[in-house]
Amino acid sequence: MKNLSEHSIQPLLQARWSPYAFDSGKTVDAEDLSSLFEAARWAMSAYNDQPWRYIVANRKTDSVLWEKILASLVEGNRSWAQYAPVLALGLVSPEFEKTGKPNATAMHDLGAASAFLTIEATARGLAVHQMSGILPDVIRTTFPAAGSLQPVTALAIGYAGANGELDEDIAMRDKRDRIRKPLSEILIHSSL
Numbered sequence: 001m002k003n004l005s006e007h008s009i010q011p012l013l014q015a016r017w018s019p020y021a022f023d024s025g026k027t028v029d030a031e032d033l034s035s036l037f038e039a040a041r042w043a044m045s046a047y048n049d050q051p052w053r054y055i056v057a058n059r060k061t062d063s064v065l066w067e068k069i070l071a072s073l074v075e076g077n078r079s080w081a082q083y084a085p086v087l088a089l090g091l092v093s094p095e096f097e098k099t100g101k102p103n104a105t106a107m108h109d110l111g112a113a114s115a116f117l118t119i120e121a122t123a124r125g126l127a128v129h130q131m132s133g134i135l136p137d138v139i140r141t142t143f144p145a146a147g148s149l150q151p152v153t154a155l156a157i158g159y160a161g162a163n164g165e166l167d168e169d170i171a172m173r174d175k176r177d178r179i180r181k182p183l184s185e186i187l188i189h190s191s192l
């Protein structure tokens with residue numbers, strides 16, 4: 001797997017990636033896991049509304065909740081995420097807490113919080129693979145506490161590693177080159 005950066009970036013950002021193969025035998029320490037969500041907590045957000053919410057389960061300590069989150073994923077994601085020792089769901093509160101008006105950047109802010117979480121994970125040797133392939137109706141039924149929150153993503157968290165139980169075609173995905181659009185395409189107007 002190759003990483004080709006056009007310009008230098010911080011090593012932690014360069015090291016982050018989204019593995020399919022998780023080492024299912026390697027559990028995640030509770031203190032590390034708390035720090036991941038603490039990092040998410042300190043993300044910036046519009047009006048400091050902090051619209052992100054998470055449901056998280058460490059299979060080691062709560063396999064029932066972990067199974068519920070696994071059942072909230074589409075089949076294609078379940079096939080590999082079943083080996084992640086920690087699973088989470090990312091939800092947003094779609095209205096500002098203070099005004100009740102729609103928060104147009106709620107999902108953006110969840111993304112920022114999950115990015116913070118992911119970088120904290122990378123610093124601790126952990127990996128995070130986010131998913132949009134979730135079953136929102138199942139999540140709303142399974143977790144009544146989600147109320148009017150909008151389910152947006154799932155997160156598989158654990159240590160990347162060889163996993164002989166993965167189907168060959170899925171395992172191969174971890175060997176693909178990591179490609180990105182060139183800077184010239186994403187900077188649609190620029191005077192760098």
Ligand SMILES: Cc1cc2nc3c(=O)[nH]c(=O)nc-3n(C[C@H](O)[C@H](O)[C@H](O)COP(=O)(O)O)c2cc1C
Nearest residue numbers: 016017018019076077129130131132133134153178
């Ligand atoms: C919001 C979001 C949703 C994603 N949804 C899925 C998904 O449902 N299934 C999956 O296998 N990967 C999913 N991914 C992982 C992306 O495919 C991955 O981040 C992308 O290919 C870039 O690879 P990298 O994270 O290793 O740099 C998702 C990533 C993000 C950020």
